[in-house]
Amino acid sequence: MEQKTVTYEVQQNVATISLNRPAVKNAINSDMHRELYSAFVQANEDSDVRVIVLTGSGDAFSSGADLKSVATEKLGDIDYGDYLKETYNKLLLYMDTIQKPTVAYINGIAVGAGLSLALACDFRIAEYDAKMGISFLKIGLVPDAGASYYLPRLVGVGKALEMSLGEPISAEEAYRIGLVHKIGQPEEFVQQLLTLPTTAYGLMKNVMASSYEHTLAEVLQMEEEAQTTAGKTKEHTMAVQRFLTK
Template identity: 35%
Template sequence: MNYQTIETQLAPGIALIWLNRPDVRNAMNDTMIAELTDAFEAAIDDDTIRAIVLAGQGKAFCAGGDLNWMKRAGEMSPEEAFEDSRKLASLLRTIHDSPKPVIARVHGAAFAGGMGLVAACDIAVGSHEAKFCLSEVKLGLVPAMISPFVLGRIGAAHARRWTLTAEVFGAAEAWRIGLLDDISPDDELDGTINGLLGHLVQASPAALREAKRLIRDVAGKPIDDALTDDTARRIAAMRASPDGQEGMAAFFEKRRPSWFIDPENA
């Protein structure tokens, strides 16, 4: 599909989604949000796709919301502004709830809404030169829609400082507080991500989906009889599932499971 503000590429088992407004550092507007939502939904629905990479063209990952687009909210009715804002919230949930792993490839600036995109992904890898900022309060705004994802990543204690001060911080600090999972030199960024993808395409698609659901459902729950019973039911179901049976059979037969993708021979 042809898009105005993003590009998509396919590799064996992988969908790459590129933010493509480099002249404005990939700032998001309503068109980009709609196109990103469409591209993610298409990748999720494509059974040949095992993992998704979100990246930015040009010198930045994403500078946040396009201020010209956001300024138009002043011309909208409260109901129109609410519905317009919900579209970004819906995109972030689509990324976060994707049954397929999503990796953020972060270089340059990931500010405001761009930081929200990073936080919504399962795994985030940044270059040494990546920069982050929750800049909203200096514009008279708050990082409302991205807050559930940012707080889920860095916790309330770290979020208080960076939300209230709107300071710019680097990749090392982003790694320390949990926003980034790994840091690489610029010229090794793609190699690091390809290494992660190599692991993901070896995993069962059904197991990846259920593993994501498991993390979401178990996090923060008390370890009681209800949780113990729930986790026991989950592993019992997976052991009896087609992927569970195939995975164990492949292990004992010393062969690759049927879902394995070999990039060199794809």
């Protein structure tokens, strides 16, 4: 797959997708949208890939949408809703179907839609000097690219509203409020994810994600169905055998 604004690499069952426009802090333009989507599809469909890591090139994760890529002379005529439908929303809906663990390694600034992409991953690990923010209101727009969905679920509605005022937060604050899972390098955490049974992980992810929109009785039934499927996998049989031989 030819890459320009996104790089793609697989090593030891880990696919690393890197936003690759370091000169503009990995601002997201139309080309990057297309290449990001292709990279996630490739990682998802590669049976050798067990974990997917999303990160940024250089010293930034992503500064968000590339406003300079928008035809500013026609600014008042732009329908941002149509743009979202063809770009971010298409990507986010696909990412939501991925059954493998996805990790955002926030190696620097992550703001606006850049942070939104990190929120869409299962896990987030941030460098100590990373800064994160939701800055849409500062340009007269509302949070998008899934931020309105993921952020309140991660930190609560009140904190999500506070973050949406636009002031960036540190990695330490992000960890304190549950926005990131770890501060530092991602390698040790990724190695832990590689040991997980992929079928059971995917089933668990689906049930937990669906729990917000279902009753307890419905979730219990979903657990029954997921457990029936997981119990018939080779991964389960081998794990039980290892346990019994200890």
